[in-house]
Amino acid sequence: MTGRFRGRIALVTGGSQGIGLAVVRRLLADGATVVTCGRSRDKWDDAFADDPRLAAVRFVPTDLTDREQLDALFDGIEEDHGRLDLAVNNASPALGSVGPTAEVDDADTRATLDADLLAPLRCLRRELGLMASAAARS
Numbered sequence: 001m002t003g004r005f006r007g008r009i010a011l012v013t014g015g016s017q018g019i020g021l022a023v024v025r026r027l028l029a030d031g032a033t034v035v036t037c038g039r040s041r042d043k044w045d046d047a048f049a050d051d052p053r054l055a056a057v058r059f060v061p062t063d064l065t066d067r068e069q070l071d072a073l074f075d076g077i078e079e080d081h082g083r084l085d086l087a088v089n090n091a092s093p094a095l096g097s098v099g100p101t102a103e104v105d106d107a108d109t110r111a112t113l114d115a116d117l118l119a120p121l122r123c124l125r126r127e128l129g130l131m132a133s134a135a136a137r138s
C-alpha cells in the first residue's frame with residue numbers, strides 16, 4: 001500500500017461491514033487516520049475480531065438518522081482533529097420502502113428519505129464545514 005493518505009483525517013459512514021468496511025481498510029492501509037460509524041457496536045466488534053489492524057480506527061456508535069447522534073459524531077471529529085480531509089458517505093440501511101408503489105406507506109417512505117437523503121445531506125454539510133477548516137489552514 002502507498003501511504004498516500006498519511007496525515008489525512010478520513011470519515012467513512014457505515015464502515016462496519018460491506019463496502020464501507022473495505023473502504024476503511026483501504027484508507028487505513030494507505031496511512032489515513034480513520035473514523036467510522038454504524039448503529040451496531042456488535043457489528044464493529046465482529047469486524048475487529050477478524051482484523052486486529054482495525055484497532056487503529058475510531059468507531060463511533062451512531063444512528064445517522066438521529067440528528068443529535070449525527071452532531072455528536074461530527075463534534076467529536078472537530079474536537080479530536082479540528083478538520084476533515086476525506087469523507088465517504090456510504091451508510092445506508094436495508095430499505096423499508098420496497099415493493100409495489102401502491103403498497104409502500106408514508107412511514108416507510110419517510111424512513112428511506114431520512115436515511116438516504118436527509119442524513120447524507122446533513123453529513124455533507126458538517127463535512128464541508130470541517131473541510132473548509134482544513135483548507136483555511138493550508
Ligand SMILES: NC(=O)c1ccc[n+]([C@@H]2O[C@H](COP(=O)([O-])OP(=O)(O)OC[C@H]3O[C@@H](n4cnc5c(N)ncnc54)[C@H](OP(=O)(O)O)[C@@H]3O)[C@@H](O)[C@H]2O)c1
Binds near residue numbers: 038
Ligand atoms: N452492495 C451493493 O451491491 C450496492 C450497490 C449500489 C450501491 N450500494 C450502496 O453502497 C453503500 C454500502 O452498501 P453495502 O452493501 O456495503 O451495505 P451494508 O453491507 O448493508 O452496510 C451498510 C453499513 O451502513 C451502516 N448503517 C446503516 N444504517 C445506518 C444508520 N442509520 N446510521 C449509521 N450507520 C448505518 C451499517 O451498520 P449498522 O447496521 O450497524 O448501522 C453498515 O455498516 C450503500 O449506500 C448502498 O446503498 C451498494
